[in-house]
Amino acid sequence: MPANCTSPAAPPAKISFLFNQDLQKILYGRRLLLDEIPLPKDLINEHAAHGYVKIDRAVNHRPLTCKRCSNHSLRLFYAYRCAKCGQMCYYCRRCLKLGIVKSCSSLVEWTGPAPDVWKPDSQSLCEWKGELSEAQTIAASALLESVKRQENFLVWAVCGSGKTELLFPAINEVLSQNKIVAIASPRTDVVLELAPRIRQAFPQVPISVLYGGSRERRHPAPFVLSTTHQLLRYKNHFDLIIIDEVDAFPFNYDPMLAFAARQALKPSSPLVCLTATPSRELREKYLSKSLNGIKIPVRFHGYPLPVPESKWVGHWRKQIKKGKLSPVFLKWLNQRVELMHPVFVFVPSVEVLYMIEPIIKQASAAAVGGVHANDPDRHQKVMDFREGRLQILVTTTILERGVTIPYADAAVFGADDDIFDEQALVQISGRVGRDMNHPTGSVIFFHYGVTLEMTRAVKHILNMNKEGQL
Amino acid sequence: MGYCLWCHQAFQPKIGFRSFFSIDIHTGFCSICYKQLQPIDERECCRICGRHLKLIDAKYIKDDVCRDCRLWENSEWRGLLCKNRSLYVYNDFLKEVVKAFKFQGDVALVHGFKTDVCRFYKKHFRNAVVVPVPLSFERLAERGFNQSEHIAALIEKPVCHGLIRAIHENKQSKKGRKERMAHRENPFKANQKFKERLEGQSVLLIDDIYTTGATIRMAAEALRIFKPKEVNALTLARGA
Known part of the structure; x- marks a missing residue:
């Protein structure tokens, strides 16, 4: 048997039945709501009768379970009298974003033969030319x-x-x-x-x-x-x-x-x-x-991870409410701006972001932008930062991972906040020194009292560096 | 301990006798999410449509009435709608909530508005007969529920289905202002079964969003054959 075939479940009842190839293509390997399939319902039912498709109720009532996401927490269900089926209908609130799953909706799976997905013509498909360390x-x-x-x-x-x-x-x-x-x-x-x-x-x-x-x-x-x-x-x-x-x-x-x-x-x-x-x-x-x-434990360029420093800035919440920023923080920021380095400033919440962004704009000559999860221009602003149109990017923890910008430095403003746990702080430190030509950089936790998580993060990085040297 | 209907974070709802004895697990929004709603100050809103007057240019305001309402009151629609009160400004946050509630079908979210809806009802429309704005048969079948009905149910008073939406139209939310205002056939009809309950009464229409006021006024006009004492409206949001 070729490797890509899953064995078809039940042999079709009638050999003469010709299945619809569009349906096979849409449904193969998936489990979709009946309403998500852009084909007539009769066609799907006909396939079900011939054993090519399995149709299931989407919500199990005893015990109450969503069959798509396996949610069985009572508070994530809600029931109302449904105008479609006329019954009290439960729906799952957990996987709602993927389209509503209700008591009266059905999940459809393909149980017929597998289509030809694709045939590779050679053994080496990877054309990446770089070299692994x-x-x-x-x-x-x-x-x-x-x-x-x-x-x-x-x-x-x-x-x-x-x-x-x-x-x-x-x-x-x-x-x-x-x-x-x-x-x-x-x-x-x-x-x-x-x-x-x-x-x-x-x-x-x-x-x-x-x-x-x-x-x-x-x-x-x-x-x-x-x-x-x-x-x-x-x-x-x-x-x-x-x-x-x-x-x-x-x-x-x-x-x-x-x-x-x-x-x-x-x-x-x-x-x-x-x-x-x-x-x-x-x-x-x-x-x-x-x-x-x-x-x-080592980065691809072989240099150790930059170890974060901690700097006390006093009661930063009070300061930003008054529209002020600690001179320690501003001094560091201006130093980085003079070096022409892009700077990440991580803040604990959107409120702090809104307060601190205008203060930084005033205090610094560089171009400043702020992003958070619900920012409609988020992708544009990250692009601007990447291409150098913004020099300082104030951000919530959304950019703590996955973003690579050469020469960048990072500050965590308010590192004592609960949102910055060990993992977040290690990830943030990982934004710095990712470029072969500039493997170092500055990471500073600006805080009002060192937390356990900050100490753990520093320890985590030191441990990794130690292991990397062996 | 409850869980926020919107962000699903655990939070401590206000404890009172009602919450103490209730078994309701859908407790509402946490304080962080609730703060993102922008309530309309009752002392600073248009006397008729309930719009937040601080948000519009002062030159459009005359005697606490906005320009839109003056236009309505100078037309053949004069006096049909006594007043509308909206709970919140239709800001980005509320748009997201309404999108999830109406279009994704997350009906549970309506409980987040319960306290405010009840408060407004008691304050402004005490003893009015509650009439939710209906959906057409086709739209109801498509959506599976009527959002106005669920808002009306929050008041915990008997609801009167005094209106029928006989004509199926395109979604109001997909139309521009001009199209909405253009004179069209009234999609609503009065439901003769409820003649006795509505005659001479003060009626409260319930809808989700008041944008131009056209829907509410058409509904009010359809009810005119019952000669109600007055027709008011309570809506979640006042669109801009």
Whole structure:
């Protein structure tokens, strides 16, 4: 049997039945709501009668469970008298953003034969011309072996160690066997940043890029780049899923997304997690050897991570309310501006962002911009910063990962706030010194009292640097 | 402990006798989300349409009435609508909430407005008969629920279905102002079954958004055959 075929579930009742190829293409490997399929309902029902399609109620009532996202928390359901079915209808509030799942809606799966997704014409699809560093090579071959053995894997690599590149051999292996791969990330920004790099490395492979509002959707494609949410639309489809930045919000706290990844994989196919700052749970699994993995403590250019400094700035909340900023902070900022370095200023919340942005604008001659998660011009502003039209970018924690800007320095303003935990602070420090030609830089935590998380973050980085020297 | 309907974060709702004895798990918005709503000050709004007067140019205001309402009152629609009161300015945050509520179908969100809707009802429209603005049969089948009905249900008074929307039109939210204002056939009809309950009463129409006032006035006109004492409206948002 060719490797790409899942065995068709039930043999069709009538051999003479000709299935609709459009339906097969839309539905193969996925699980969609009946309303999401742009084909007539009669056609789908006819396929169901012949065993080509499985139609299921979308909500289980006893116990109350959403079959798409496995939500069974009572507070995430709500019921009202539905005008469509005339009954009290429950709907799931957890996966609502992907289209509403109600008691009266149905989920549809394809159970017929698999279509030809794609045929690779050579064994080496990867056309990436760069070279892997020593540490990367070791990690890449460990990952490749693990994927061949179909085992889960953790890549624990410091920020800027070139995680993406070391995936290429493993991805190439799976794709050349005519299998299907997905790279998923909890953050749209990461998906957007990955897409052009992947397209360049695998120019012959059809790639589908999925996030809320994306244009490059095609199905079925052998290579899918997606947000982790979108994986809920797949079932039993992928031979390898790689989750980038697995510790990022909301993956780290939302059990739905872990469920989505497991569900989208074929049974016993491997899940690979990438992160610079694994959660305690993941770290323990790795250290107790119940999860295979590899640690890369050095960056691809071989220089150590910049170690953050802490600077006390007094009661910063009170100061910004009065429209003032600590002279310590301003001195550092002006120094960086004179050096012509781009500067990230991370702040704990949107309110602080709104207060501090005008003060910085006044105090500094450089071009200043501010971004937060709901900023409509967010992508434009990040682009401006990347291309040097903005020199200082004030941001909430949304840009703590996935953004590479050469020569950048970073400040965490109000590092004592609860939102900056160890992982966030390590990620922020990882924004600095990512360029081969400028492997150092300045990271400063401006605070009003050192927190445990700050100490942990510094310790984390020092440990990594120590390991990297061995 | 409750969970915010909007951001799903755990928060501590205000404790009172009502919350203490209730088993309701849909408790409302947390204080951070609630703060993003922009309530309309009752002392600074247009006497008729309830629009926030601080947000429009002073030259359009005369005797606490905005220019739009003066235009309405100088036309054949004079006096049909006694007053509209909206809870909040239709800002970006509320637009997101209404989008999730109306178009994605997250009906539970309506409970976040409960306290304010009840407060407005008691303050301005006590004892009025509550009539939600209906949807056409087609739209109801498409959406599965009528948002106005769910807002009206928050008041916890018997609701009177005194109106029928007989004509199916394109969505108001997809039309421009000119199209909305253009004279069109009244899509509403009075429901004769409720003649006795509405005759001579003061009526309160409930809708989600007041934008130009055309929908509300057409509904009021359809009710005219019952000769109500007055027709008022309560809406979640006053669009700009």
